[in-house]
Amino acid sequence: MQVIDVHPPLTAALVPSQPIVLALGFFDGVHCGHQAVIARAKREADQRGLKLAVMTFDVHPAVIYRGVAADQVKYLSPRPRKIELMADCGVDLLYFVHFTDAFAALKPQAFVDQYLVGLNAAVVVAGFDYTYGKHDIANMQTLPRYARERFAIITVPKAVAGGQKVSSTRVRKALDEGDVDLANHLLGYRYQTSGTVVHGEARGSTIGYPTANVQAPANERIPGIAVYVVRLKVLGHWYPGMASVGRNITFGPGRPVTVEVNLFAFHQDIYGEPVRVEWVHRLRGDMMFDSAAGLVKQLGQDEQDAVAYLKELTD
Incomplete structure (x- = not known):
């Protein structure tokens, strides 16, 4: 897959020499609804013998349209993860348009002319709720007016789970609630986050449950405070374990939120190593214990429950 950054305006050097099928969206998380859009575009591309391209953005549109501070956005799939997920979906060309003020100010017709026609799109595919400006005038219902029959348009209906639309907002809410x-x-798929193992307070080692303290990038969304079954990838291998996202309230108030992963039967020194955490299942909520002994007893039960859950997945 070729990854292409577009710093507006679009230049001729970045335009494909052959027509493409172009899927549109921000695709944070590349969830089931997004996958449906990309899969529909992929089928169309295969039928026509064309390359599949996706156009997304370097920052969440809320940073531009709603004035949200860029450093306050927590992504489900920061750029490196989005690239991985897009490659898994069979995308050939991935365009990251840098969401500048000038780009945000484009009128709908200019956006269509410069970026859809401009990218040599034979077919444009997007979800039913995709917008490219003010939602009342720049939506999938009005797109044919701006397209002027220069490309075909495919609108993908909403994906539903549990009677509700699948959306990035819904995924974020679920993660925030643990x-x-x-x-x-x-x-x-199982949600993943990245990070680096850093030195913590080393208290886990003193109670028999040493942990890897994982510092995640500031722009990556971490699940809410709870205890989880996880897998951790380090040094090229995946290892089973359990993770606590919390403030270690047993040892005092006002502590920062940390991600601490205890790996089962693992004894290597991994300080400073980059890691990937796969969040498998929520075990329980945060608890305060009267003593370290009470915490140790609960951790023993957590480990049993985590091992049993992982065994069920592989049986």
Whole structure:
């Protein structure tokens, strides 16, 4: 897959020499609904013998349209993860348009002329609720007016799970509430985050449960405070474990939220190593214990429950 950055305006050097099928969306998380859009575009591309392209953006549109501070956005799929997920979907060309003020100010007709016709799109595919400006005038219902029969248009209906639309907002809410099981169902895969193992307080080692303290990138969304079954990828291998997202309230108030992963039967030194955390299942909520002994007892039960859950997945 070729990854292409577009710093507006679009230049001729970035335009494909042959027509393409172009899927549109921000695609944060590349969840089941997004996958349906890309899969529909992929089928069309295969039928026509064309390359499949996706056009997305470097930042969430809310940064431009709603004035949300860029450093406050927590993504389900920051750029590196989005690239991986798009490659898994069979995308040939992935365009990251840099969402500048000038780009945001484009009128609908200019957007269509410069970026859809401009990218040599034979077919444009998007979800039913895709917009490219003000939602009342720049939506999939009005797109044919701007297209002027220069390309075909395919609108993909909403994906539904549990009687509700599958959306990035719904995935974020599930993660914030610690419901990784629902988030994974909506995503169609197990949610992953990245990070680096850093030095913590080393308290886990003193109670028999050493942990890897994982510092995630500031722009990546971490599940809410709870205890989870996880897998952690480090040094090229996946290892089973359990993770606590919390403030370690047993050891005092006002502590920062940390991600601490205890790997089962793992004894290597991995400080400073980049890791990937796969969030498999929520075990329980956060709890405060009267003593370290009470915490140790609960951790023993958590480990049993985590091992049993992972065994069920592989049986």
